[in-house]
Amino acid sequence: MGELRFARSKNLFIVVSFLLWFPQFMYVPILSPYMESIGAQYSFIGIVLSSYGITQLLCRLPIGIFSDLLKLRKPFIILGMLASMTSCLIFLFTDSLGLILAARALAGVSAASWVAFTVLYPGYFAPNEVHRAMGSISFIVVLAQFLGMAFSGYIVETWGWKASFWIGVLFSILGAILSIFVYEPKDKITREPVKLKELVSVMKEPSLLKVALLSIIAHSIIFLTMFGFTSNYALQIGFKTSELTFIVFAFMIPHAIATLFMGKVLVPLLGEWRSLKWAFSMAAVITLAIPLVQTKALFLFVQAISGFSLGLIFPLLLGMSIDKISPEKRATAMGAYQALYAIGIFGGPFFAGFFNSLMGIQAGFYFAGVLGMIATVLIIFWSRSEVRLKALESKASESDYRKENSI
Numbered sequence: 001m002g003e004l005r006f007a008r009s010k011n012l013f014i015v016v017s018f019l020l021w022f023p024q025f026m027y028v029p030i031l032s033p034y035m036e037s038i039g040a041q042y043s044f045i046g047i048v049l050s051s052y053g054i055t056q057l058l059c060r061l062p063i064g065i066f067s068d069l070l071k072l073r074k075p076f077i078i079l080g081m082l083a084s085m086t087s088c089l090i091f092l093f094t095d096s097l098g099l100i101l102a103a104r105a106l107a108g109v110s111a112a113s114w115v116a117f118t119v120l121y122p123g124y125f126a127p128n129e130v131h132r133a134m135g136s137i138s139f140i141v142v143l144a145q146f147l148g149m150a151f152s153g154y155i156v157e158t159w160g161w162k163a164s165f166w167i168g169v170l171f172s173i174l175g176a177i178l179s180i181f182v183y184e185p186k187d188k189i190t191r192e193p194v195k196l197k198e199l200v201s202v203m204k205e206p207s208l209l210k211v212a213l214l215s216i217i218a219h220s221i222i223f224l225t226m227f228g229f230t231s232n233y234a235l236q237i238g239f240k241t242s243e244l245t246f247i248v249f250a251f252m253i254p255h256a257i258a259t260l261f262m263g264k265v266l267v268p269l270l271g272e273w274r275s276l277k278w279a280f281s282m283a284a285v286i287t288l289a290i291p292l293v294q295t296k297a298l299f300l301f302v303q304a305i306s307g308f309s310l311g312l313i314f315p316l317l318l319g320m321s322i323d324k325i326s327p328e329k330r331a332t333a334m335g336a337y338q339a340l341y342a343i344g345i346f347g348g349p350f351f352a353g354f355f356n357s358l359m360g361i362q363a364g365f366y367f368a369g370v371l372g373m374i375a376t377v378l379i380i381f382w383s384r385s386e387v388r389l390k391a392l393e394s395k396a397s398e399s400d401y402r403k404e405n406s407i
Contacts, residue, residue, distance in 0.1 A: 009183040012178060012181060013117075013183075014140055015178060016175055016179050017140050019081070019178065020084060020175060022147065022171055024168070025149050026148040026165075029149050030156050030241065031104075032229055033231050034161050035097070040100075042354075043353045043354050046352055048100060052105065052223075052346075053108065053342045053344065055112065056338075057343055057346060059112035060112045060338050064335040067116050067119065073184055078179045080109075080112070080117075081113075084175065084176075085175070085176050089169055090103035090106070115335060123184070142256055142259075146248070149252065150248045153241045153245045154245050205333070207320070211321045212340040214313075215314075215321070215341035217372070218280075218310065218317065219341050220344040220345075222310050222348075225287060226307070229349075230247065232361055233291070237293070250301075250307065254304045254308035254311060255308065258307070258309070258311025259312075266279075272316065272320060273379060273383035274383070276313065277376060277380060279316070280313065280376045283310055283372045284372025285372075287369040288366060291366065
């Protein structure tokens with residue numbers, strides 16, 4: 001009976017997780033064009049898009065800490081679903097740019113609740129099955145992103161701008177209701193509350209800071225492009241809103257495939273740092289090329305390369321973020337890592353919006369491409385430093401060994 005209850009609990013939790021993300025990504029491809037259609041300037045669009053990141057930056061760590069202090073996850077899951085529902089309702093019933101900004105910021109609060117989701121779900125599994133749990137819940141996120149974004153353009157073309165928000169509201173209400181019935185296994189919560197001293201020591205870990213900086217850049221690129229201004233540019237070169245679906249397919253399918261390719265082929269073949277170097281350089285070059293593309297077929301090809309390169313980067317950085325952190329501090333490190341990369345979700349669209357207003361929509365893509373180049377240079381420098389450090393450590397160990405044998 002207990003196993004049946006856990007099976008049902010896992011299935012319900014997966015459905016609720018899907019319903020958290022699906023409404024938010026339902027309108028992502030059309031949000032920028034929608035705001036442009038009601039008179040928003042690129043600078044304001046950038047502020048709206050960046051608000052999603054800044055509320056995550058402000059809320060993720062406090063949610064994680066309070067969740068640990070209270071040893072409760074479910075209330076924060078319900079809060080996240082209610083925030084998602086309220087956000088979609090505001091989008092639906094107003095054309096006020098100020099309220100649209102508030103709605104997108106509230107969507108960031110909803111996304112920040114994902115911290116509680118990722119802590120609760122492994123409680124349904126045995127301790128040695130945590131990686132399997134995180135793999136399955138990560139797949140649900142990608143599936144929700146893909147399905148939400150894939151049909152938004154067609155829905156707008158058929159039923160108008162507000163249709164995506166209507167669907168978002170309905171799915172959010174369903175998610176809010178179902179989240180009330182989520183089962184929280186109390187006996188599985190064994191972590192001690194996060195201590196400020198531990199948090200500070202983890203935040204000073206050089207490996208975490210390096211990976212977090214690269215993740216900030218990577219999130220800046222994707223939230224500036226595919227989750228930002230790519231749809232605006234596509235419409236300018238001749239795509240119809242219904243054809244935005246093709247762009248989502250072109251980007252997201254290679255993006256998902258790259259996750260498997262990264263772990264099974266690229267990293268075993270090249271190692272972590274070289275894999276990152278090639279992925280970031282590819283993302284940088286292809287992003288710089290976007291403003292030069294004027295045909296639909298070539299644009300879809302460019303999106304496929306962009307999706308694949310960024311798909312290599314994110315899971316690799318996720319693993320590297322805790323690779324050198326001691327096991328008892330890895331949860332704290334992950335919370336810090338997620339809070340830090342939210343800077344990119346905020347910063348990329350924010351600065352791109354102003355660049356686009358001053359110099360045209362192409363400027364944002366050039367900005368993202370330059371960020372990718374900066375990341376590539378940092379990776380080359382850090383990887384060489386790591387090689388030199390390992391060489392010195394090897395020489396020191398060899399010297400100590402010779403001294404011991406000589407004695």
